[in-house]
Amino acid sequence: xxxxxxxxxxxxxxxxxxxxxxxxxxxxxxxxxxxxxxxxxxxxxxxxxxxxxxxxxxxxxxxxxxxxxxxxxxxxxxxxxxxxxxxxxxxxxxxxxxxxxxxxxxxx
Amino acid sequence: xxxxxxxxxxxxxxxxxxxxxxxxxxxxxxxxxxxxxxxxxxxxxxxxxxxxxxxxxxxxxxxxxxxxxxxxxxxxxxxxxxxxxxxxxxxxxxxxxxxxxxxxxxxxxxxxxxxxxxxxxxxxxxxxxxxxxxxxxxxxxxxxxxxxxxxxxxxxxxxxxxxxxxxxxxxxxxxxxxxxxxxxxx
Numbered sequence: 223x224x225x226x227x228x229x230x231x232x233x234x235x236x237x238x239x240x241x242x243x244x245x246x247x248x249x250x251x252x253x254x255x256x257x258x259x260x261x262x263x264x265x266x267x268x269x270x271x272x273x274x275x276x277x278x279x280x281x282x283x284x285x286x287x288x289x290x291x292x293x294x295x296x297x298x299x300x301x302x303x304x305x306x307x308x309x310x311x312x313x314x315x316x317x318x319x320x321x322x323x324x325x326x327x328x329x330x
Numbered sequence: 331x332x333x334x335x336x337x338x339x340x341x342x343x344x345x346x347x348x349x350x351x352x353x354x355x356x357x358x359x360x361x362x363x364x365x366x367x368x369x370x371x372x373x374x375x376x377x378x379x380x381x382x383x384x385x386x387x388x389x390x391x392x393x394x395x396x397x398x399x400x401x402x403x404x405x406x407x408x409x410x411x412x413x414x415x416x417x418x419x420x421x422x423x424x425x426x427x428x429x430x431x432x433x434x435x436x437x438x439x440x441x442x443x444x445x446x447x448x449x450x451x452x453x454x455x456x457x458x459x460x461x462x463x464x465x466x467x468x469x470x471x472x473x474x475x476x477x478x479x480x481x482x483x484x485x486x487x488x489x490x491x492x493x494x495x496x497x498x499x500x501x502x503x504x505x506x507x508x509x510x511x512x513x514x515x516x
Contacts, residue, residue: 226374239422241372246426247433248365249377249479254434256358261446261460263352265515268508274355279483281359282366286487289367298371305375307475307485309492314481317474318496321467322503325478327511328463329446 225299261329268326352438366487373419376484380471382424384408389415448515459514470500 224230228238256278257263266272293299352358369377388408392399392415399405408415435441447456471477474496476485482500485493 225371227372229374238373238419239417242419242422243426243429245365245369245372245377246423246428247430248368248426249362249423250427250430250432251434252353252358252361252365252430253427254431254440255353255438256355256362257352259431259435259440262448262515265508268504269512269516274352277355278359278362279478279486281356282362282483283486285360285363286366286370287489289363290370290487293367293371303374304370304488306488306490307481307492309490309495310475311492311495314474314492314496315499317470317472318481318499319470319503319506320473321470321477321496322500322505323507324463324466324468324470325500326463326504326507327514328460328467329515330460330463330467 225293226303229300229303265326265329362483363487366483369484370487375419376480376487377423378420378476378480378484379424379427380468380477380480381420382418383468384472385415385418385421448513450513450516456514459511 227233228241233241253259257274258278263272264275267275290299290301290304294301353361366377369375385408388399388405391405392409399409408418412418432441445453445456447453467477471480474481476482476493476496478497478500481490481493482497486497
């Protein structure tokens, strides 16, 4: 079966909202499990006292990346159809710095 | 600063009962990565959190000042071709995130009313800083077209160049300012 399933018309918009809700539950569950519900734990990353943000984030990125690569390689997933945000380096660099400031000031 | 896996209580006294301990970060990372992968495979898109807040803002502006919303390109982009500004994929995702986070917190015995902060600042200061930080995060996420979820996590897994630039700058910004707000946390 070809993926992304939604892009191949396996289900419509209404079902996609249910999918969003279900995926959101999984997302929120693992974020909280990892301790990302705690502003102090998140902030601790920036004082090198708790590196959980790095560990969780880069493990997640590598896990998903490997999955994308192998599913694309064996032809199950058409990577051309996976949405990519456009690259606007100046905006993304400035936005990243501002968000980083907000992260350590606000805690999330 | 509390050691890893310790949860500060309202009194500032850390406690580590077995139930409140967090999951191994690498295991949680694999779980998170698989959820992200599922989103790519099922939907052809990654996860995002800030987009839902854009929808909320558009909904609020459209309710209070519909003429202004229609005259503005940004708001109109969210309003055209949809039944309702809140009937968006990312809004449903956000509702799921709230439910999933609550379930995990409840299972871990971590649900309690508290203002999380270091012992050296008042709750009022902490809330003001949280508010100010929130504004910066909103501006930064809108400027970069995404936040730590949509850009750093999802775009990062796709090796999207702009997403990696964004992610590195988020950490750079956080580390650059951390010293000046250390009293809030430690």
